[in-house]
Amino acid sequence: TQLLEQSPQFLSIQEGENLTVYCNSSSVFSSLQWYRQEPGEGPVLLVTVVTGGEVKKLKRLTFQFGDARKDSSLHITAAQPGDTGLYLCAGRGAGSYQLTFGKGTKLSVIP
Amino acid sequence: NAGVTQTPKFQVLKTGQSMTLQCAQDMNHEYMSWYRQDPGMGLRLIHYSVGAGITDQGEVPNGYNVSRSTTEDFPLRLLSAAPSQTSVYFCASSPLLILNTEAFFGQGTRLTVV
DSSP, rough: OOEEEEEEEEEETTTTTTEEEEEOOOOSSSSSEEEOOOOOOOOSHHHHHHHHOEEEEEEEEEEEEEESSSSEEEEEESSOOGGGEEEEEEEOOOOOOEEEOOOOOEEEOOO | OOEEEOOEOOOOOOOOOOOEEEEEEESOOOOEEEEEEEETTTEEEEEEEEEETTTOSSSSSSTTEOOOOSSBBBBBBSSSOOOOGGGEEEEEEEOSSSOOOOOOOOOHHHEOOO
């Protein structure tokens, strides 16, 4: 069973601060995805990373896939109240369609 | 553009009752799956299907049954509800032949077993 450890579990910051969320595993993943979930809704995909060392940017969000494809990070620059939500990392093993999810990071950005 | 539709949105059951959570998608996706989400536990896979007539167990299948008679529908059955099955249930679908594809989720069903 592939496990994804996500940290921190909770994060409360002031508007304008920077933050980083981590997703770590002892297993290698063929791809890793980050989803964002709002209360009462299902998760929605933010990004997919597939190559070791890959960096993707989505406005103020920067996603990185570790060189060994065992870990990933999400960095938010100058957080806004609209960034508030639950952030989930999810990985797929080689040849698998199943997604393994981390436990999530609940982010609150205070105005 | 409906995407993945789950019904009902909320449900309260008594211990021992059975019920079916409905999931339908209109994107012609082969792969469909059911997850449960509990506080601090993330999303855990219950059952999944790679096409009509094919289902398999995920991480936490006990107490749940599924069937896939059509590409569009993937219902989840609770045989005899228990308080431990109180959770939020999500159905998801994705195309099978696209590597590293996005999973599209429904809005969830919040189930309380008393």
